[in-house]
Amino acid sequence: MTLPTSEFSLIDRYFADHAPNRHDVALGIGDDCALLIPPVGQQLAVTLDTLVADVHFFAAADPEGIGHKALAVNLSDLAAMGATPAWATLALTLPKVDEVWLAAFCRGLFALADQHGVQLVGGDTTHGPVTVITLQAHGFVPPDLALRRDGAKPGDGVYVTGTLGDAGLALAAALGKATIAVGQHSYVQARLERPEPRLAEGVALRAIASAAIDISDGLAQDLGHILERSQVGAQVEVERLPLSPAFNASLDRETALVTALSSGDDYELCFTVPPERVARLETVAAAWECRCTRIGVIEAEPGLRLFRADGYAFRLERQGYDHFG
């Protein structure tokens, strides 16, 4: 058996010629550049995220999950913009050529890519002391329909998709800081390792939401970005936060609320909807596979105010995950 010994054979063997073969790709992997044909009349949405071993994922984690997540976190950014995904590129720095790891990484990456019609059009594989994955995704969105962070207005409702905190619980359990309830491990673990980008929901929100973001660093911090960019504030009723049965069964109520507000990696959408569009939201959200929950309201006064159902303030010490904190 001959191991591939150059970056070229690596790229050729693992990353080239995977489905789908999109009509808008004139030239894929294998030249100095990919040549792509953007659709007329659409804007190009571009995003990238880097995952570093033992910073953003455990180096020993299932490589299939790592491949899935590297793409998923970027598709989630497209979803938060209301864009439909099209193309991706991959920069992969590896300490060694491990064919088993690479094959599994590719399985996870390409399964999700196929599911959403995304073609890998470019890549660069390099040698380095630690695994670093930078994936960039390109998508399309009609002009003036993109879901930006800066459109929230006082009176708009604040909503989230799915449930919050599951990924944070999985991470805490992996670090020995929490215990997942009996029988719930695989669900909770999948929420950390296999986040499902809310792409259909993002597209459905195009003419409905006034602002949107995906929750990568924790609800409090990411909603904070909407508030800051929109120059508004919000109040959120913490008892309304959507929590999964597995999550509720694993944590006491106070820990659950703090985790749901401050832990990252959920990749749900947080968005705001003007009152006159709430009925339309309810119509489209009825068709979603995930939950859609109203958790609060935008206000003119800057800042995020958290309340309990009884009206008392809820105090949150730590707002989200800070990569250099």
Next chain:
Amino acid sequence: MTLPTSEFSLIDRYFADHAPNRHDVALGIGDDCALLIPPVGQQLAVTLDTLVADVHFFAAADPEGIGHKALAVNLSDLAAMGATPAWATLALTLPKVDEVWLAAFCRGLFALADQHGVQLVGGDTTHGPVTVITLQAHGFVPPDLALRRDGAKPGDGVYVTGTLGDAGLALAAALGKATIAVGQHSYVQARLERPEPRLAEGVALRAIASAAIDISDGLAQDLGHILERSQVGAQVEVERLPLSPAFNASLDRETALVTALSSGDDYELCFTVPPERVARLETVAAAWECRCTRIGVIEAEPGLRLFRADGYAFRLERQGYDHFG
């Protein structure tokens, strides 16, 4: 003095709001995605390259040069495609927040970006044990005018821009394996640290060259990619290789030829031109700031054959830099 402690303040302070502000950028850094407006009737050329500290550059090297080079190597890929550059994104993994390093890195990056009208539209700054830089560049090229690797035909001339081997000499000198001639150090060092992407030359070659590539891994290896993709061979007369006075003054003749053929990082263009377009090439190349040298000819028989002026074969043991070699 307050150090920035989050990835957000890093991005805000160092990477946002730099010139130029292009008309085709609807939304730059600061949201989930950048929103870009591709020109109608052009293809989008996309490329990316990763630079890892102490693999692709010395960790202790001048950070201004690293910033320059991170963009330059990608603009060189656009040049090799005949594309005009437009947008870039940056994924930066850093072991620590070093403001002096970051400021200098940005100076180098943005000086080159400004020079070529490139706007940084997205980024992700992460913490990791080693500095890893992935830069992605986007450019435009009219359909069917892109310079691909697969269009070389028997009888086409083989050409290179500029001079070869200078960057390899600089690297060899830094490793204590070569000595740069007195008075030539700054020129040779600049060729390694500040490569100038041949963008104007690439655009000029659009309707002239039948194939093109940029020389990042050594002439023999990179020309080999053209030959492989075009399913042809070539003969190259090694005495014709364009070498700088500084290079010739520093190395004996045999070492010079091997270095010019096999060392990477030159970022010159290697391209092929059909006989009927040679006159047009000579006309446009007369206006170039860099040299344009015919070094050989494409042949039907596969493989790269190197000859001396006396007709004897030139034997090259090592073909280019292999990242996993």
